[in-house]
Amino acid sequence: MTFTKLLLTAPFLLSPGLLMAQGAGVAPEQLLKPLKDSWPTYNGDYSGKRYSALTQVDRSTVKNLTLAWMIKVTPGDQPEEGGRRRGHQEVPLIIGGEGPSDLHMRGGSIKASVLQVDGTLYFTTPDNAWAVDARDGRQLWHYFWKTKGGTHIGNRGLGMWNDYLYMETPDDYLVSLEAKTGKERWHKKIAELDEGYFSTPAPIIVGNHVLVGTGNDIDAPGFLQSFDPETGDLQWKHYTVPMEKGDPGLDTWASLDAARHGGGPTWVPGAYDPETKLYIFSTGNPTPAYTTGTRGEGDNLFTCSLIALNVDTGKMAWYFQTSPHDMHDYDSAQTPVLVDAMFNGKMRKLLVTATRNGYYFTLDRVTGEHLVTAKYGMYTNWADGLNQFGGPKRNPEKDATVGGSLVSPTSGGTVNWEPPAFSPQTGLLYVAEHNSYSMFYLTDVDPRGSMGLGGKEEDHIGSSGSFLTAIDYKTGKIAWRHRYYGEGGGGGGVLATAGGLVFAGDASGNLIAHDAATGKPVWHTRIGEVTNPPQTYMLDGHQYVIAATGDMLWSFMLY
Amino acid sequence: MRLKNGFAAVALFGLSIIVANRAPAQETPQAAKPAAQTPSPQSAPAAPDAREASGVPGHRVGGFVPGQKRPPGDPAQIARGKTLFGVNCRSCHGADLRGGDMGGPNLLRSQVALRDLNGELIVPIIQGSRQQMGMPAIPISPDDAKAVAAYVRSVIETIGSQGKPPDEGRPAPSILVGNASEGKSYFEVKCASCHSATGDLQGIASKIPDPKMLQTAWVAGGERRGRGEDDPKDSARIPKATITLASGESVEGSLVRIDDFLVTVELVDGTQRTFRRNGDVPKVVIQDPMKTHTDMLSQYTDKDIHDVTAYLVTLK
Numbered sequence: 071m072t073f074t075k076l077l078l079t080a081p082f083l084l085s086p087g088l089l090m091a092q093g094a095g096v097a098p099e100q101l102l103k104p105l106k107d108s109w110p111t112y113n114g115d116y117s118g119k120r121y122s123a124l125t126q127v128d129r130s131t132v133k134n135l136t137l138a139w140m141i142k143v144t145p146g147d148q149p150e151e152g153g154r155r156r157g158h159q160e161v162p163l164i165i166g167g168e169g170p171s172d173l174h175m176r177g178g179s180i181k182a183s184v185l186q187v188d189g190t191l192y193f194t195t196p197d198n199a200w201a202v203d204a205r206d207g208r209q210l211w212h213y214f215w216k217t218k219g220g221t222h223i224g225n226r227g228l229g230m231w232n233d234y235l236y237m238e239t240p241d242d243y244l245v246s247l248e249a250k251t252g253k254e255r256w257h258k259k260i261a262e263l264d265e266g267y268f269s270t271p272a273p274i275i276v277g278n279h280v281l282v283g284t285g286n287d288i289d290a291p292g293f294l295q296s297f298d299p300e301t302g303d304l305q306w307k308h309y310t311v312p313m314e315k316g317d318p319g320l321d322t323w324a325s326l327d328a329a330r331h332g333g334g335p336t337w338v339p340g341a342y343d344p345e346t347k348l349y350i351f352s353t354g355n356p357t358p359a360y361t362t363g364t365r366g367e368g369d370n371l372f373t374c375s376l377i378a379l380n381v382d383t384g385k386m387a388w389y390f391q392t393s394p395h396d397m398h399d400y401d402s403a404q405t406p407v408l409v410d411a412m413f414n415g416k417m418r419k420l421l422v423t424a425t426r427n428g429y430y431f432t433l434d435r436v437t438g439e440h441l442v443t444a445k446y447g448m449y450t451n452w453a454d455g456l457n458q459f460g461g462p463k464r465n466p467e468k469d470a471t472v473g474g475s476l477v478s479p480t481s482g483g484t485v486n487w488e489p490p491a492f493s494p495q496t497g498l499l500y501v502a503e504h505n506s507y508s509m510f511y512l513t514d515v516d517p518r519g520s521m522g523l524g525g526k527e528e529d530h531i532g533s534s535g536s537f538l539t540a541i542d543y544k545t546g547k548i549a550w551r552h553r554y555y556g557e558g559g560g561g562g563g564v565l566a567t568a569g570g571l572v573f574a575g576d577a578s579g580n581l582i583a584h585d586a587a588t589g590k591p592v593w594h595t596r597i598g599e600v601t602n603p604p605q606t607y608m609l610d611g612h613q614y615v616i617a618a619t620g621d622m623l624w625s626f627m628l629y
Numbered sequence: 630m631r632l633k634n635g636f637a638a639v640a641l642f643g644l645s646i647i648v649a650n651r652a653p654a655q656e657t658p659q660a661a662k663p664a665a666q667t668p669s670p671q672s673a674p675a676a677p678d679a680r681e682a683s684g685v686p687g688h689r690v691g692g693f694v695p696g697q698k699r700p701p702g703d704p705a706q707i708a709r710g711k712t713l714f715g716v717n718c719r720s721c722h723g724a725d726l727r728g729g730d731m732g733g734p735n736l737l738r739s740q741v742a743l744r745d746l747n748g749e750l751i752v753p754i755i756q757g758s759r760q761q762m763g764m765p766a767i768p769i770s771p772d773d774a775k776a777v778a779a780y781v782r783s784v785i786e787t788i789g790s791q792g793k794p795p796d797e798g799r800p801a802p803s804i805l806v807g808n809a810s811e812g813k814s815y816f817e818v819k820c821a822s823c824h825s826a827t828g829d830l831q832g833i834a835s836k837i838p839d840p841k842m843l844q845t846a847w848v849a850g851g852e853r854r855g856r857g858e859d860d861p862k863d864s865a866r867i868p869k870a871t872i873t874l875a876s877g878e879s880v881e882g883s884l885v886r887i888d889d890f891l892v893t894v895e896l897v898d899g900t901q902r903t904f905r906r907n908g909d910v911p912k913v914v915i916q917d918p919m920k921t922h923t924d925m926l927s928q929y930t931d932k933d934i935h936d937v938t939a940y941l942v943t944l945k
Contacts, residue, residue, distance in 0.1 A: 219696030264744045288792025289738040473806035473935045513801035522792020529845040578888035
């Protein structure tokens with residue numbers, strides 16, 4: 071043991087109870103339970119509903135929610151103080167990474183979903199992970215990854231398998247940490263930074279699989295990989311575009327070369343159905359994003375699609391394309407939500423999703439059968455009717471054009487990555503709805519098409535209204551819209567609870583609890599723009615609600 | 630009524646932050662890559678600024694991957710490689726490396742070329758390792774092949790953020806595709822009740838000489854400008870709010886902000902007053918002078934827009 075390591079370890083030896091995260095971690099079978107006291111995976115449970123069974127905070131008690139604590143974190147390689155306590159104990163700082171030590175890239179806000187396991191919270195920003203005490207926000211350790219570069223746009227959080235944590239980095243590593251100490255176990259390269267890949271998702275743990283997605287903007291193929299949680303060895307890799315002659319979907323591209331540069335990145339965590347062993351996730355835009363050029367006129371499978379894979383083999387069971395031949399960077403990178411509910415008089419295993427392109431879908435999640443398509447974006451205008459599969463039929467006149475096309479939504483979408491919530495009590499899907507317009511100008515008329523997200527200029531025109539919107543899964547009809555003043559809102563995502571509440575950030579810096587049946591605000595607090603999905607957990611008989619604003623994490627509770 | 634008016638106010642606020650919110654995408658990939666994706670001034674170098682910002686002697690930023698550092702190329706070697714590329718490669722791969730008429734693939738998105746550090750991946754291909762895939766062996770020396778690789782890497786360095794192709798200095802085509810006389814007719818029917826070619830819009834094409842900026846400005850209902858830039862006309866675009874308290878007192882002013890819980894107005898004397906909102910109390914009525922513009926967004930066809938722009942550019 072080196073002297074430095076001894077120094078680092080000494081506080082643990084002296085006061086293990088004070089500094090170490092507690093408990094036994096997350097056994098894989100615990101992830102099969104519906105969301106309640108803890109929050110052990112990105113969406114709380116595998117279903118993606120973000121519906122908590124907790125009821126202590128309800129429509130009548132929510133008015134007593136009060137601030138329990140808040141903390142500000144400092145990304146980077148400088149030690150942080152462990153809170154305003156006697157002795158100003160330094161938080162153990164663990165440094166990993168293969169990059170130069172002089173390259174500090176700011177990663178922006180906390181967009182992560184926070185894990186709450188055994189009274190400890192675990193969360194991230196790009197290159198950084200923290201463990202804090204869930205009772206008072208005191209930092210237990212801070213892990214910093216020295217980056218080699220890459221797009222530092224966000225990190226969605228950690229995955230947990232027993233005592234181990236998993237984080238992806240912008241320079242394309244999967245890093246495994248010991249949950250109790252933050253010490254690194256290993257890191258594995260998951261994609262080529264040189265090829266433009268960058269990684270933001272929270273890994274999803276299913277059994278002995280660590281499911282890892284990756285993003286890219288230049289013309290590269292998307293893929294999802296599964297790694298062994300113990301060793302970090304690759305188990306399987308599934309490409310989301312055709313890579314070889316004979317691969318399914320190749321006939322929807324002009325050439326194999328086009329398909330192999332066709333995009334379809336996997337940058338938002340998916341949902342898992344234990345009964346069918348299907349991991350269901352969504353893919354991003356085709357590339358080049360704004361020009362048909364090399365892509366051809368086909369649907370460009372399996373970009374902007376939902377894909378269901380057998381989690382043990384990585385083989386595709388079904389797909390459904392929500393934006394055929396996308397031309398506006400409408401990544402279908404939204405969290406699919408798995409719901410067991412009545413449909414046309416029969417109990418069905420359903421999947422519901424409201425996508426970036428302004429359309430809502432209900433599918434059968436066993437077969438991929440299409441059941442409902444509805445336009446939920448109030449002014450969505452890029453498509454004309456539906457294709458034979460139930461997907462929106464793109465109107466080519468609304469592609470980027472030389473003279474300009476006025477299109478709603480903007481490329482940012484009616485909703486973006488922010489996860490929605492579904493309440494079985496109301497049968498409603500709650501999702502942010504942004505109705506903005508942009509002018510899309512085609513600036514590169516080269517018949518070969520452009521590259522990446524190039525070849526166009528997008529001029530933002532303005533907003534025609536932002537809402538928190540509740541959609542009936544049976545019909546796709548809107549049950550209610552609650553208007554958020556300003557442009558934005560839905561900040562970071564949505565939480566639904568069995569207390570009859572829906573939590574979301576508005577566009578004015580409020581965290582709001584809405585009545586899930588009507589949308590009426592019943593509680594709010596002005597903490598600034600909410601940047602991650604609100605979450606809830608139960609500790610010592612008290613229900614907490616947490617949300618992040620930038621580099622701050624806020625915790626509210628009922629005393 | 631209240632709801633509708635407030636709704637219009639929303640739109641105006643949207644307009645006021647146009648510039649700040651411009652770059653959307655992943656988040657495009659991932660998010661517009663909205664503000665989140667757009668690095669703040671203090672943050673790490675994003676693509677366009679990366680070169681200046683890296684500031685590490687002996688290193689350069691390696692192209693479109695933000696923050697990435699690679700050893701600098703040798704200018705003489707790159708120059709020789711450029712010449713050799715023109716002679717041996719250009720006809721298939723294109724003068725801009727983005728693929729040519731003879732079917733050579735785009736080298737700027739080639740995974741091999743993107744990964745190459747010192748010719749170790751590109752040189753064998755030049756020497757014939759991919760003949761079965763249609764790439765012939767090029768009869769040049771190993772040093773010359775390395776020079777070609779250095780040239781390819783030097784162009785890759787100029788790829789823009791989010792994989793945009795290098796700017797070749799070609800101007801974008803003119804956006805003027807509309808019919809000015811049809812635009813004039815449209816203007817007279819739809820716009821002339823508020824606007825006039827000899828009044829408020831006199832000389833508009835001289836004030837905003839770029840047709841694209843002019844088009845975006847009139848569709849948005851005002852010229853785009855950076856935060857903090859004063860425009861005396863802006864006050865005309867700010868919604869007015871009338872707040873009627875339970876006591877019967879009525880307060881009028883320019884709307885500063887509104888949400889479900891508070892409303893703030895600026896009074897004629899420049900001071901501000903904030904009122905707590907509890908449902909419909911106090912009563913808030915908002916008059917948004919930009920409402921018509923917002924409402925029109927769902928009414929225009931793109932042809933209407935192009936025609937009106939073609940007409941407006943004649944108002945010099």
